Amino acid sequence: MWPLVVLLLASASCGSAQLILNKTKPVEYTICNKTVVIPCFVSNVEATVLDDFYLKWKFGNENVFTFDGEQRSSTPGKNFSSATIVPEALLNGTASLKMDRSDAVPGNYSCEVTELSREGEIIVELKHRVVLWFSPNENILIIIFPMLAILLFWGQFGVVTLKYSTVTKEKTILLFVAGLVLTIVMIVGAILFIPGEYSTKKASGLGLIVVPTVILILLQYSVFMIAPAIGMSSFSIAILILQVLGFVLSVVGLRLCISECIALHSPLLISGLGIIALAELLGLVYMKFIASNQRTIQPPRKAVEEPLNE
Secondary structure, three states, rough: OOHHHHHHHHHHHHHHHOEEEOOOEEEEEOOOOOOOEEOOEEEEOOOEEEEEEEEEEOOOOOOEEEEOOOEEEEEEEOOOOOOOHHHHHHHEEEEEEEHHHHHHHOOEEEEEEEOOOOEEEEEEEEEEOOOOOHHHHHHHHHHHHHHHHHHHHHHHHHHHHHHHHHOOOHHHHHHEEEEHHHHHHHHHHHHOOOOOOOOOHHHHHHHHHHHHHHHHHHHHHOOOOOOOOOOOOHHHHHHHHHHHHHHHHHHHHHHHHHHHOOOOOHHHHHHHHHHHHHHHHHHHHHHHHHHHOOOOEEOOOOOOOOOOOO
């Protein structure tokens, strides 16, 4: 009788002992993640060799990854080529799945673990969380400062063309064309630089906003040199130096921001753009001040020779 009781107890314990998989909260990943890990943990593993394990990860009805311990074979799914696990970790109850972010698809993933005659399954939800590259206020400032700088340049252009009639038509056309091209490039950059996650498109738009500001330095210099009453005075040189400083800061900030999924160095970029706009404002105020103290300069007239009295 005792052998029968022992046999019944052993069979009962063996039949009721299923694998217990720990429940986990939904897993989130962002654009900042290079890889995504979906956890799966078994709390009552007893096997001591990998031959006793069989693991299958599924996304809906689609196979994501399969591991056959007896064959020592790992097979990623068709659309999840980067999916992998650490086989040896199964002995410690870890069946977590790892894959590249590019293969990760939000949704429910099922982890099915088999250990000899015991098995268990758990469903883990994978979510994608949006992380903004720049905050809304930073997006506004990045667009406003360069646009303000361009508007201030057009103000300087108006002062030069209206106050100093000695400026040749060719120089006026050259300034107008350069300013127009810069304006168009800035508008295109602002359109591409829409709020949201980091992307190559947004990075290109930011580049079109920041890099062309070097043209504003050249235009500022040209305006100072064209205006007869200004030239390269100490104040105009200081304005140009300030503008160059702003450009350097903005380019360095651009380089640092593009290398990260979250723009941690945005204050440096925004400060540079703000300094460029400030330099344009000082240039306009300086030109208006000088122009207000000057009478409109007319082209020189030929002297009329008076007839000699005989």
